[in-house]
Amino acid sequence: MTNQLWSSERRLTAIGRNGLSVPARQAVTDQQITPARSVLDYGCGRGGDVRSLRQMQIEAAGWDPVFQPDDQLNPADVVLLTYVLNVIEEPVERRETLARAWSLARAVLVVSARLTWERNKVSGSVFADGVLTSRNTFQHLFGTGELRDFVQGVTNVRCVAAAPGVVYAFKHDQARLAFLARRVLPHVEWLTSSDTTSAISSVVEHTERRGRPPRLEEMPHAMVELLGHLRASDLQRLIRRSADPDRVAAGARRSTLDTLLFLAVELFNGRGPFGSLPLSSQLDVRAFFSSYSEACRRADRLLLKLRDDAYVRGAMQASKVGKVTPTALYVHRRAVDNMPTVLRLYEHCAAIAAGRPADWTLAKLRHQGRAVSWLHYPEFDSDPHPRLSASYSVDLKTLETSFSSYDDSPNRPLLHRKHEFLMPADPDAPKYRRLTKAEVEAGLYDRPHLIGTEAGWEAELKRCERSLRGHRLIRRTEA
Ligand SMILES: C[S@@+](CC[C@H](N)C(=O)[O-])C[C@H]1O[C@@H](n2cnc3c(N)ncnc32)[C@H](O)[C@@H]1O
Numbered sequence: 001m002t003n004q005l006w007s008s009e010r011r012l013t014a015i016g017r018n019g020l021s022v023p024a025r026q027a028v029t030d031q032q033i034t035p036a037r038s039v040l041d042y043g044c045g046r047g048g049d050v051r052s053l054r055q056m057q058i059e060a061a062g063w064d065p066v067f068q069p070d071d072q073l074n075p076a077d078v079v080l081l082t083y084v085l086n087v088i089e090e091p092v093e094r095r096e097t098l099a100r101a102w103s104l105a106r107a108v109l110v111v112s113a114r115l116t117w118e119r120n121k122v123s124g125s126v127f128a129d130g131v132l133t134s135r136n137t138f139q140h141l142f143g144t145g146e147l148r149d150f151v152q153g154v155t156n157v158r159c160v161a162a163a164p165g166v167v168y169a170f171k172h173d174q175a176r177l178a179f180l181a182r183r184v185l186p187h188v189e190w191l192t193s194s195d196t197t198s199a200i201s202s203v204v205e206h207t208e209r210r211g212r213p214p215r216l217e218e219m220p221h222a223m224v225e226l227l228g229h230l231r232a233s234d235l236q237r238l239i240r241r242s243a244d245p246d247r248v249a250a251g252a253r254r255s256t257l258d259t260l261l262f263l264a265v266e267l268f269n270g271r272g273p274f275g276s277l278p279l280s281s282q283l284d285v286r287a288f289f290s291s292y293s294e295a296c297r298r299a300d301r302l303l304l305k306l307r308d309d310a311y312v313r314g315a316m317q318a319s320k321v322g323k324v325t326p327t328a329l330y331v332h333r334r335a336v337d338n339m340p341t342v343l344r345l346y347e348h349c350a351a352i353a354a355g356r357p358a359d360w361t362l363a364k365l366r367h368q369g370r371a372v373s374w375l376h377y378p379e380f381d382s383d384p385h386p387r388l389s390a391s392y393s394v395d396l397k398t399l400e401t402s403f404s405s406y407d408d409s410p411n412r413p414l415l416h417r418k419h420e421f422l423m424p425a426d427p428d429a430p431k432y433r434r435l436t437k438a439e440v441e442a443g444l445y446d447r448p449h450l451i452g453t454e455a456g457w458e459a460e461l462k463r464c465e466r467s468l469r470g471h472r473l474i475r476r477t478e479a
Contacts, residue, residue: 008138011066013087017048023082023112023166024049026358030162030179032108033058033078040076042101043084044068079105085150086113089128089138098154102169109169110162111151113142117403144354145399158270161355164392164401174276180269181278184262184348186337188280190220199226203235204242211252212287213239218280256288257341261348263299268349271296305342306349306370313367315340323420328366332380332421336363346396347372354394354401361386362421370396377415381428384435384471385457387412411455416445431471438473442466 020028024041027033035057041050044062053060063073081101088094102109114122119141124133130140142150148167151159155169160179162168170176190206193199202223207213213236216224227235262281266272274282274292289295305311316324321338322331331339336347347363350356350372360374373393377386387406394401406412415421416439419432439445442464450456461467465476 008087008089008132009136010087010138012135013083013137013139014045014064014067015048016046017052019048020052021049021082021112022163022358023110024053024080026163026166027078027080027108027110027168028056029358030168031182032110032168032179037077037107039078039080040074040104041080041082042073042104043081043097049080049082073104075104075106077105077107079109081109081111083112083114085111086130086140086142087138088140089130091129094140094150095154098151102155105169105171107171107175109151109155110166111147111169112166113147114139115147115165115401115403116141116143117401143399144394144401148353148399160269160352163355164357164403166355173270173272174278176269177266177272177276177281178278180265180352181262181281183351184265185258185281188218190223193223193226196226196230199223200235200238200242203227204239207239207243207251208247209251209254210284211248211250211255212283215279215283218283252288255284259284259288259295260299260302261341261344263295264303264345265348265352267296267300267303268345269352302342302345306346309368312342312346315342316365316367319343321421321423323417324367327368328364330362330364330375330421332362332426333360334426335421335423338423346370350394350396353396353399357390357392359390360392364393372396380415380418384418384432384468385414385416386418387414387454411453413453414457416451435471435473439466442473444473 024033033039033053037058039053039058039060041047041060041062044050044064044067046067047062050060050062061071061074061076062068063071079101081098085094085098088097098111101111122131122133122139122141124131127138130138132138142165144161144164147165148159148161151167151169157169158176159167159169160176168179170179188206191198191202193202203214203219216227219227259281274285277285285292285295316322316329319329319339321335322329329343337344343365346365357374357376359376359378361377361380362375364373364375371393373391375388376390378389380386389407390403390405392401392403417432417436419426419429419436422429444460444464444466445451447460451460462476466473467476468474
């Protein structure tokens with residue numbers, strides 16, 4: 001490939017970066033990029049990501065046909081292909097570039113591209129399957145589903161959307177399943193221990209939470225050192241003696257549902273053989289089901305239930321968390337893991353198909369059709385009536401996605417009755433409940449059709465002669 005073949009000014013598309021790009025940051029957060037792994041940034045532009053990764057003590061190299069054409073191109077554990085595909089005008093070359101990047105990846109390829117909903121940020125004329133800007137740069141904006149299908153088609157492996165416009169393709173299926181498990185299953189915390197006694201307490205606590213004793217291979221290294229001298233049967237006896245059976249039973253019920261959720265997500269994304277599941281999930285299947293096929297059958301039924309409108313609506317109505325409206329269930333990020341399992345599955349399937357954005361506050365699950373939106377209210381905790389900043393939605397039937405920013409809107413939608421989105425036991429819920437009660441008593445919710453946006457709400461506050469001081473409603477004193 002040479003420069004002469006290119007008709008657009010690709011070098012102008014590369015920007016200078018001060019910190020990590022969104023896709024590289026995502027890969028770090030998802031533990032795909034770690035100090036133990038080498039990284040190649042293929043099409044690295046001005047090399048901002050390579051510099052930032054090296055500052056993090058990560059072995060990183062870059063290559064770019066314009067900026068670093070003479071650098072050596074060696075395979076790496078992680079290959080980044082960041083916003084490269086969309087600047088290539090020629091579909092055949094897009095495919096070749098992706099195939100080349102894939103051939104250089106030993107563990108995972110992280111592909112990112114600009115998405116169709118950024119169209120209003122790219123001005124220019126239609127050219128081939130994209131836009132040619134006045135600076136003679138080209139942008140093919142991808143649909144979320146198109147990007148995933150394209151990467152799957154070229155790599156021939158099942159891919160996962162890590163975030164909007166960021167797709168992971170794993171070289172080994174175990175790594176994909178480990179990634180899914182980390183996404184879906186609750187993070188395992190161990191109490192810190194400094195001696196054998198506290199290490200045993202930590203194992204007991206873990207047993208109660210998970211519903212089964214852990215295997216040595218699942219424990220942090222420091223704990224293995226503290227417990228390594230005990231015989232397995234002695235450790236089991238100590239656990240049996242100290243663990244509260246009711247808590248263990250409750251832990252087992254939770255873990256059974258979590259395992260079903262994971263297996264259903266796995267079916268949605270592509271099921272592997274039992275041996276390719278992460279060790280902890282294999283142990284959960286053995287502990288909580290009569291066999292892997294029984295677990296899979298139940299998980300398959302769960303996934304099927306997602307198609308059943310009446311079942312999904314029933315689960316929303318029965319949900320102990322979230323607010324059900326005539327169209328959807330709205331749940332706060334802190335409460336989503338407490339939704340019924342079928343609804344957790346609903347949200348996870350959307351996230352894996354289209355990518356869940358990094359910043360979001362409420363998940364909105366529609367009960368007619370299958371669509372999930374992640375809504376961002378940056379001031380949810382401090383603003384008594386938080387204003388909507390952005391919304392990212394995916395339709396699960398078509399995999400079409402859309403994004404709306406409300407930051408420049410003069411009349412943003414806002415929230416009321418914040419406690420309804422949270423767990424009843426959330427520490428902030430009582431404060432929000434008190435405010436709602438005061439607002440109801442003041443007549444502020446008498447005209448619900450008016451209060452959904454800033455202007456209407458402000459007018460109602462005026463009409464009722466009230467204003468807000470923090471989460472307190474006070475009488476209005478006109479200046
Ligand atoms: C939008 S820039 C992105 C640069 C960098 N990855 C980043 O995110 O900062 C696109 C880059 O793709 C490079 N590029 C264009 N065609 C390429 C190809 N066929 N193979 C590899 N890189 C290519 C360009 O030289 C340019 O630096």
